[in-house]
Amino acid sequence: MWGITLVIPYEKNNIKKIALSSRDVYVSTDKPPGPEVNRFIGKIIHAEEKPPFVHMRVSVGENILKVDLPKETFYELGLYSRKDVFLIFKLRRLKIYGGEDEMGLPFATPNCSS
Secondary structure, three states, X not given: OOOXXXXXXXXXXXXXXXXXXXXXXXXXXXXXXXXXXXXXXXXXXXXXXXXXXXXXXXXXXXXXXXXXXXXXHHHXXXXXXXXXXXXXXXXXXXXXXXXXXXXOOEEEEOOOOO
């Protein structure tokens, strides 16, 4: 299985896990302007309305991402199952979990600059 390649601001070794809230993914029906870094094309494979959000599963390559949008935004964008979308991860909200710090304690980096 192929993973998703991200460029992240992280200077330590041994990244164990990266976490991003399903609400911290920007969704667009049009290709966003700017560099191609950390931008992906996906297809909505499932959408379920649970006010105030629509919970989606978006296929990006062999990966399935959970993405939540406010219900109003989902309908304003004209989204539906099988629709192609562009995704951008909000890197300021990315959490990076690494190995251990100098004292042997596990560390997490809760907020990174993009």
